[in-house]
Amino acid sequence: MQGKKGSFPITAWPEGDRPREKLLERGPEALSDAELLAIILRTGDGTSGSTALDHARLLITKFKNFRALAAATATELCAVKGIGPAKAAAVKAALEISRRFATEKVLPGACLSRSADVFAHFHERLHDKKRECFFILLLDSKNKVIREEKISEGTLSSALVHPREAFTPAVRESAASLILVHNHPSGDPAPSREDDDITARLVEGGRLLGISVLDHLIIGQGRYYSFADQGRLHQGR
Numbered sequence: 645m646q647g648k649k650g651s652f653p654i655t656a657w658p659e660g661d662r663p664r665e666k667l668l669e670r671g672p673e674a675l676s677d678a679e680l681l682a683i684i685l686r687t688g689d690g691t692s693g694s695t696a697l698d699h700a701r702l703l704i705t706k707f708k709n710f711r712a713l714a715a716a717t718a719t720e721l722c723a724v725k726g727i728g729p730a731k732a733a734a735v736k737a738a739l740e741i742s743r744r745f746a747t748e749k750v751l752p753g754a755c756l757s758r759s760a761d762v763f764a765h766f767h768e769r770l771h772d773k774k775r776e777c778f779f780i781l782l783l784d785s786k787n788k789v790i791r792e793e794k795i796s797e798g799t800l801s802s803a804l805v806h807p808r809e810a811f812t813p814a815v816r817e818s819a820a821s822l823i824l825v826h827n828h829p830s831g832d833p834a835p836s837r838e839d840d841d842i843t844a845r846l847v848e849g850g851r852l853l854g855i856s857v858l859d860h861l862i863i864g865q866g867r868y869y870s871f872a873d874q875g876r877l878h879q880g881r
Contacts, residue, residue: 663697678704684738689726699726703735714739743768754789756781759870762823762861770827770863778805778826782819783858790817805842807849814855822850824860833864835871843871 663679672680681700688695702724707713713721713735721732756762762781770777777797782790793813796805814822824846828834835843843860850857859872871877 677710681735684734685727685731686734692726694726699724699731702726710739710742714743755787756783756789756823757787759859759861759868759873762825762859763863763868766825766827766861766863767866767868770825771831771865773827774829776826776829778824780810780814781823781825782814782817783821783823785820787821787858790819805846807846810846811849811853811855815853819855821856821858823858825863826861827863831865833862833867833869835862835869843877847877 663675663682666679667675667683675683678697678700681703682696685696685699688698703713703721706724707716718729718732718736721727721735722729727735756765766779775797778795780793780795782793784790795809810822810824813819824843826839839860839862843857846860847857857877859870859877861871862869
């Protein structure tokens with residue numbers, strides 16, 4: 645496969661067409677998946693005339709998306725024409741950095757003003773869990789994160805998520821409010837009757853303690869359900 649500009653290397657392309665220069669001028673969001681990957685690969689094959697962008701396109705064509713690319717072994721990457729051990733290692737390292745960034749805990753002081761922000765922080769960590777995990781985010785009076793707390797792991801039930809377990813850390817940290825977060829291993833974030841009941845119980849418990857429950861997010865595969873966004877937070881059902 646020849647490069648976008650024939651057999652010329654990327655360095656011979658007009659600057660506006662080079663992925664690295666394009667990123668610096670317009671920002672990373674202006675680049676396609678293949679262009680971002682080409683920056684990681686750095687160089688093409690001088691013998692065949694293929695560019696780093698050609699190799700990146702081959703990888704995207706074979707693996708379809710970054711999630712599948714991250715799941716591939718180095719051996720599978722090296723099976724793609726033009727990808728040797730060095731390039732495979734660079735791709736694996738870049739994707740692992742991305743995964744670790746996405747799974748970092750919410751930092752104290754972060755302001756989570758939208759349900760989408762909470763989803764972005766928890767999705768990578770929870771979307772492929774085989775068991776349900778229930779977290780609370782403790783917030784101060786300005787809705788800034790104090791810290792997060794894992795309440796339970798296992799089949800979600802009222803026994804596992806009792807108001808006592810949810811509000812003890814909130815009282816200890818003098819939290820003004822909290823956000824509830826848990827995942828559905830099925831990938832479907834639609835709330836169950838158990839989810840409705842637990843939400844109603846915790847909202848009521850918070851009301852009695854003077855600690856507001858701002859939202860309850862259910863994390864699915866690539867999507868989420870927000871009780872607050874749906875206007876169902878205060879009734880639970």
